[in-house]
Amino acid sequence: MLVDKFDRTVDYLRVSVTERCNFRCQYCMPEKPFSWVPKEKLLSFEELFAFIKVAIDEGVKKIRITGGEPLLREDLDVFIKMIHDYKPDVDLAMTTNAFLLKGAAQRLYDAGLRRLNVSVDSLKPEVAEKIAQKDVLGPVLAGIEEALKVGLKVKVNMVPMKGVNDGEVLDILEYCKERGMVVRFIEYMENVHAHDEVKGLDSEELLSIIGSRYSYEDEGFDGHSPSHYYKLGDGYEFGIIEPHKDDFCKKCNRIRLTAEGQLIPCLYFDEAMSIKDAVKRGDIKMAALILKEVVKNKPEKNRWSDPDGEHSKRAFYETGG
Template identity: 70%
Template sequence: MLIDGHGRKVDYLRVSVTERCNFRCQYCMPEKPFSWVPKENLLSYEDLFKFIKVAIDEGIKKVRITGGEPLLRENLDSFIKMIYDYKNDIDLALTTNAFLLPAAAQKLKDAGLKRINISLDTLRPDVAAKIAQKDVLKTVFKGIQAADDAGLKIKINCVPIKGINDQEIVEVLDFCKERGYTIRFIEFMENNHAKDGAKGITSDEMKEIVSRKYKNFEMIPRDTSSPAQYYKLEDGYQFGIIEPHKDDFCAACNRIRLTAEGNLIPCLYFEEAMSIKDAVRNNRIDEATAILKKVLADKPEKNKWSDKDDNETSTRAFYETGG
């Protein structure tokens, strides 16, 4: 069992396989050139897998593959199969923008993927093009359908941005409700890599917009392992809101992150990290295990986003860590 320095059980590993992305979303990396880290700087699937085996043996029960856009890395299904074949009851999940899913969804399911989180910020092609800086929505819809057809359990993530897609909250909620998908609205996380002037809306504002159509919905007691606060409509449908500007969910934080270059990150907000690259490349597995436990011992108690300080901004590049 993995326990951090504050007594929290850590059983969730998020693994970024690339920082590359085929979108340039305003809230993430709008100005970053379309480039990539040299392949020799990235850990191979085999080396990533060496660490994942350590993590699973030490108590990790859920592995989520992220990016950047993880489907840009070739043969991702083979990597997923490595993990599934090692421990077939591991909770294997993926976060994606769905653009490459039409051709990949069934292969991922066949490899052992169980669940998928898909970014869908709007139902309007012109708004999607404004957010992602390319015409994407038609293909994203095809990707969502492909995931559904493959039998993957689907969650939708939506980041409302003031003046751009914030008035579509009910429409996106209804889209998911009609199809049986879970929707989570995510407060925009201020970061140095976002478009200048991009502003999110608060969870209270999101709930007010939902209440214009759904007058009565109730808060559900929080699942301590989830960063989302869920709400239930009168017909039983549940939607979530993730509020990074609060730290109440930090008390039960159960996750740790590994980047494609081998940096082990204890908290999404902070820059602090330790590298396991040399250890796994040279098969020093005991050293990699020691680094894991050191990072956990130093894991911060909570993030630094705060309702009291509107100027608090993270320098974290979320495209390197998958959010």
């Protein structure tokens, strides 16, 4: 079992399989050229899997595949099957923008994937195009429908931004409600790679918008999830992720692995240790020692709540958000 110095059990590993993305979202990487890290610098799926086996053996129970956009990496379903076959009861999920999901959903389900988180920031084609800098809405919605059809459980994430998509909070809530999908509204997470003009809505503003149409009850936090949940009068639940509050970190149980082998203890920290050399040498004992060291050094909380703290220079597309 992996336990940090704040007595939090770390049993959740987020694995970024690529930093490449086919969107250029305003709040993430709007100015990044369409380039990618050379393939030879990335860990192969076999090398990533070698470390994942170590993590599972040390107590990791939940694995989320992320990017960039993970569906841009070929044979992703083969990688997912490796993990599923090794530990069929591991909680295996993926975060995707869903642009390529329609053609991949059945293969992912057959490989052992059961849950998806999908970003839907607008239901208006022109607004979605403005945010992602690409005409994306049709393929994204088609991908979601196909995922639901094959049996994947889908959660939707929305980043509401002032003057951009803040008028669609209720529309997206109702779109998800009609399809039995949980929606989570994410307060904008400041980062040096985002567009300078992006301004997010905080939880009070979001609740005010939702409260203008619905009554709701505060359900609190669900286990280790960073989402603060609320329940509408008809029983439908939605969440709000509030990274600027200490509660966001209090029960954090996750670490992150990049496609290049950097093991990161916290989303908003530049500090990391590399497992790349150990894995390439087949030195599983060293990989396990690095894992334990990273968990030991996991910080108590992120730097958003520190007014003097510097924003991390590591991009979210490297760590999967």
